[in-house]
Amino acid sequence: MSDLINGRTPFVIATEINTIKYQVGKIFLQSIIEIGSRLKEARGLLQYGEWGKWLEESVSYSQKTAERMIRVFEEYGPKQLESSDAQSPTADTQAQELPNLNFTQALILLGVPEEVRGEFIAELDMDNITTRELQRKVTDWKLAQEERDQARQENTGLRKVVDEQANQITHLTKANDNLRTKSEELSESNRALEQDTEKKQAELEKVKKRASYQTVEKMSKRLTEVYNKAVANKVAFLYENLEKTFKELMWEMKELSAKEPETHDLFKKSVIDFLLKSLKENVYTENEQA
Numbered sequence: 001m002s003d004l005i006n007g008r009t010p011f012v013i014a015t016e017i018n019t020i021k022y023q024v025g026k027i028f029l030q031s032i033i034e035i036g037s038r039l040k041e042a043r044g045l046l047q048y049g050e051w052g053k054w055l056e057e058s059v060s061y062s063q064k065t066a067e068r069m070i071r072v073f074e075e076y077g078p079k080q081l082e083s084s085d086a087q088s089p090t091a092d093t094q095a096q097e098l099p100n101l102n103f104t105q106a107l108i109l110l111g112v113p114e115e116v117r118g119e120f121i122a123e124l125d126m127d128n129i130t131t132r133e134l135q136r137k138v139t140d141w142k143l144a145q146e147e148r149d150q151a152r153q154e155n156t157g158l159r160k161v162v163d164e165q166a167n168q169i170t171h172l173t174k175a176n177d178n179l180r181t182k183s184e185e186l187s188e189s190n191r192a193l194e195q196d197t198e199k200k201q202a203e204l205e206k207v208k209k210r211a212s213y214q215t216v217e218k219m220s221k222r223l224t225e226v227y228n229k230a231v232a233n234k235v236a237f238l239y240e241n242l243e244k245t246f247k248e249l250m251w252e253m254k255e256l257s258a259k260e261p262e263t264h265d266l267f268k269k270s271v272i273d274f275l276l277k278s279l280k281e282n283v284y285t286e287n288e289q290a
Helices: 010-045 051-059 063-083 093-097 103-111 114-122 131-210 213-259 261-289
Strands: none
């Protein structure tokens, strides 16, 4: 009863115990940092292969334990030293915001990268959070980070596919424009040839009306030569464009084969059917003329 009157309750006693435990943890962390600093110094002085033996014989540490202490020093040592001088006007802002951690908290927080650790800690009540809660927070952060990384990779892959499709559409549009231009050029050539033929025929009719049979025969022969030459030029023009178009078609089919094999197979069948049909019709026409 007197303890209750004096304010010595179980809650007060538990608070004092937890405070002492937390202070011991901070002292232990500082000790680990100091030990880690010296372990790192010793490791740099030892020859290759002597590290594990030196640890076992000199300080009775396993290599795993020593490496963990060195990492704690590397991750927290400089900031803990700066935090102890946080009242100084030249103290680093991030060091001032970093709370005094105990050893268990420091180990758990190694799971968070240093560049975001300060921000992560700032969102937590480090003075009152339990070890289990802190471990769960770090685990949840890792899972969320993995989901963000996966989503970022998926977005990157999707963006790549969209860009490739956009490039294919641009390429096809350009090819279509080229074919349209060639078609217009061929149509213009045909119109010019028809106009020239009509002009020559009109001249022939005029000559027939006022010239002798010999003159008409001569003009008719000349007209035939001009017509044959025009036809030959037309054939040459068509062949040149056909050869160029066929080469472009083969190049595009090769590119399509590497990128879209199934689409390539469909177009390949259509091209082969078209060529066979054209050859068959041409042979049949020549046989009929013969």
